[in-house]
Amino acid sequence: MSAKHEGDEPDTRKNERDEIVVLESAFAQMAERIGEQWRALGRQDRERREMVANISHDLRTPLSSLHGYLETLSLKVDSLADAERRRYLSIALAQSAKVGHLAQSLFELARLEHGMVAPEAEPFSLADLVQDVFEKFELPAQSCGVRLNTHIAPRLPSVLADLGMIERVLTNLLDNAICHTPA
Numbered sequence: 001m002s003a004k005h006e007g008d009e010p011d012t013r014k015n016e017r018d019e020i021v022v023l024e025s026a027f028a029q030m031a032e033r034i035g036e037q038w039r040a041l042g043r044q045d046r047e048r049r050e051m052v053a054n055i056s057h058d059l060r061t062p063l064s065s066l067h068g069y070l071e072t073l074s075l076k077v078d079s080l081a082d083a084e085r086r087r088y089l090s091i092a093l094a095q096s097a098k099v100g101h102l103a104q105s106l107f108e109l110a111r112l113e114h115g116m117v118a119p120e121a122e123p124f125s126l127a128d129l130v131q132d133v134f135e136k137f138e139l140p141a142q143s144c145g146v147r148l149n150t151h152i153a154p155r156l157p158s159v160l161a162d163l164g165m166i167e168r169v170l171t172n173l174l175d176n177a178i179c180h181t182p183a
Helices: 008-075 082-113 126-138 138-143 163-179
Strands: 122-124 158-163
Touching: 008 082, 008 126, 008 138, 008 163, 082 126, 122 126, 126 138, 126 163, 138 163, 158 163
Parallel strands: none
Antiparallel strands: 122 158
């Protein structure tokens, strides 16, 4: 037989309230963690969709340029000078290589989703890169009635950056500028 003391019942209620407070706190923390994880998944999904859209955009540009140069070669095969024909073929080949590199970028998407892709810095000439990007847009710009001009300071130092990423940025900027600039 146990003896019942006057103060026992309020202590039990107090302990139950303390347990409920602990459970409420644990539930609130769990709900916050789930919310954070949900927001992170949403961000990752948006980044993945943006990456796919960027790669699709990036593929369209060299394919359009490649098509333009090949179409010009096909239509003007008899009227183009040898030097001009070789130049057009050279640009078309470069654009074809660009498509191959961009296709490789699609494989990087999986690596990006797992946080395994980082910029690979290398020294390169920004002036040469700008000139290359301008060359691939020469015909598309002409067909839109837009003239491309560059003003590059002489003897610019090399830059240290991810060449592919910088080229992608310049290509997107120029492509958008040509599309949205009146003749």
